[in-house]
Amino acid sequence: MHVAIEDSGSLVLRKPEMELIAKYGGPVPRYTSYPTAIQFHAGVDAATVNGWLGTLRDAGEASLYLHMAYCKSLCLYCGCNMKVTNKQDTITAYVNVLIDEMRRTAALLPERLKVGAIHLGGGTPSYVPMKDLRRVFAVMHELFDVKAGAEISMEIDPRQLVDGMPALLGELGFNRASLGIQDTNSTVQNVIRRVQPQALNVRAVTQLREAGVQDINVDLLYGLPMQTPETMRQTVADIQELRPSRIALFGYAHVPWMKKHQAVLEEYNLPDAEARLDIFNTAVEALTKAGYVAVGIDHFCLPTDPMAIAAKDGDLKRNFMGYTTDAAPVLLGFGASAISQYPQGYAQNITAPADYLDAMEKPGLPIARGVAVDAGDMARRGVIEQLLCGMRAEGHALDELLVQRERLNDMVQDGLAEWQGDTLRVTEKGRPFARAVAACFDAYLGKGASTAGRHSKGV
Incomplete structure (x- = not known):
């Protein structure tokens, strides 16, 4: 409807x-998702997913999600499924296994699947060695029919964007990049251990656009320690300099009982509910004044962006990546913790990278849990x-x-x-x-x- x-x-x-x-x-x-991930259980296993994959004949377009699990350093606000490594060989070994998972999945399909959207998340996908990224896309095109003009996007840490990477992304067909910025204030950045000068953001956006990656998303967080309405106002002003087509404004979720590293942030000034409200209002007013329209509960888009148009036309969708213009009924997820969506339900891979790698040493898919829908x-x-x-x-x-x-x-x-x-x-x-x-x-x-x-x- x-x-x-x-x-x-x-x-x-x-x-x-x-x-x-x-x-x-x-x-x-x-x-x-609905049911949400809390309802996932071990009763949905590899055998279940094998059966679901076998039904995907005449399935229309599908989407692919690749979870690149590694980061170079830990940001203290992070709630993602990730692992820190400084070893490129570790990432290469992970990519080898992810490619193997793609091959195993494709072998279970009744026909070659058409793909209309691809997203690389993490972790830090831009931290993946360029040679490995090339291999991933070569295998992807070998296994699936990626349509011309497919939306191909990647989450990017401007601090981990090496020379040559923007050009490679353009060559591989990427047309959208999502930059993790969170806040541009140096005090906030030092506290959350993500020091990222605005010059890095400008450099990343400039190089990406020059390489043909024209559509830029930016992620911001409100409710971070040491954040104030004034720092948020300046952050939005800095973001305006980049003129992204989409901005996600998420509330920082402080869950140290789940993510122990977040407890360090309690040493600083975490905004209370009223202060969070002031920071949120400041961001919304500044973004609206800058010409962005509110989409859903946490996105702001330029009126010409496909997401704003989809929202206006009633075609906006929501999946594990949040708001999307992607209406595909099938989402295949690869890598540690990746979640797949089928007409029959959801399935999630084993979460920890080490456990995922161990599971892939055995035959079959590395499914940990999921849920069937009625x-x-x-x-x-x-x-x-x-x-x-x-x-x-x-x-x-x-x-x-x-x-x-x-x-x-x-x-x-x-x-x-x-x-x-x-x-x-x-x-x-x-x-x-x-x-x-x-x-x-x-x-x-x-x-x-x-x-x-x-x-x-x-x-």
Whole structure:
């Protein structure tokens, strides 16, 4: 179902809304899948996935995700599945195994799969030796039919962009790059151990565009230690100099019980809820003033960017990489911790790189867990995706799919959502709470194993 996005409106929250944040801004899934990864279990294994792969005949276009697990250093805010190494041989050995996984997967397909989108995440994909990147793409083209004009993108650390890499990316067909910047203030950068002068960002963007990688994304974080509205205002000004077509504005998730290295940041000034709100508002106002339109709950795009157009036309999608214009029903993930999506469900590879490498010494695919979906899951997934992508969901079945009726009624009473006939609409006031509205349709939330501490804050 196509549901065009509501007017981009405003994501700005005012101080009176602090009470609403206390009421509805608690931990809630990001809903990059439904069911979410917490519902994954070992009952979905390699044999399950073998069967799912065997059904992919006439599957249309698929997408590929390659997880490059290694970084040169650890950023203290990091919540990614990654491993630090200074040894290029370690990365090469990992790439060898990832290529083997691609071959094993392709051998299980009933026909050669058409690919319309490829994304390299991590970790730090730009840290992969150029010779290894060439090998990956040679094998990819050997195994799959990559369509002309496919969106090919990579996450890039400007600190780890060696001479020749931008030219190679252009040669391999990359047309979009996502730069991790987070914050341009030197004090904040020193605290989070990611010192990245603006000159490096400018150099990276210039070289990428000269090589033909024209579409640039930038990732920013709010809620970092030592961050203030003033530092965020300057960060947005610095980002404007780069003029990316997309900006992701994520809230820093402080989860030291899951990522022990984050505990170091507690020695510094972590913004409280009210300070986070001020920083968030500053970023939203500055980005809007700079000509960006709000897309979904955490993205800002130039009006001409395909994501902004997809949102306006009701074609925006959401998957494990967040918001996307990619509507492919199949996503094949390769590498440690990579998640694949099939019509029948989701499957995740073994998470730790060392364990992934060990598993690949045996026959078969390195599947750790997953979940099969039923008709109810797919219906709820559709509603949740509509709410997070278009800020409204419609259909006669909404009432039947609603799980937390009283909570949604409270949100309607507080002006965060409203019913318009059979359509549930997230209001302008409620836009920052869209995940909480969507959670009212989650049949798993609060059931089964404890989810305490597993989700980021809703606002």
